Amino acid sequence: MDATLVLGQQGRLVIPAEVRSTLGLAPGDEMHLRVEGRRVILERQEDAVAELRGFASEVSKQRSLVDELLAERRQAAKRSE
Template identity: 80%
Template sequence: MDATLVLGQQGRLVIPAEVRSALGLAPGDRLHLHLSGRRLVLERQQDAAAELRGLAAGVPGSRSLVEELLAERRQAAAGE
């Protein structure tokens, strides 16, 4: 589905009714916006959170990404 949006004077966008309906959006829903290169990506917050959980699903519970990051930072700082 494609739609054309017009940016209003105060930077507001109106999402067309057929797009809101297709996505199940209702007034008051919160959306997440991020930049991908020069593109704007707008998605429901629960979809963004589900995608992040999916990315982390392959990380074993015994692995600490925080500890790995700290170790990398310590190693980089020691090399300076």
């Protein structure tokens, strides 16, 4: 689905009704916006959260990212002494 939006005087965009309906958006829904290069990505808040949780699910439960980060910081501190 494609849509053309016009940026209003106050910087507002209106998402067309057909797009809102297709995405299941309702007034008051929170959206997440991110910029990638010269692109603007707008997605439902829950979809952004689910994507982040998906990344974390690939990390082994036995692996401690905090411990790894602390070890890296300690090594960096030793090198700079």
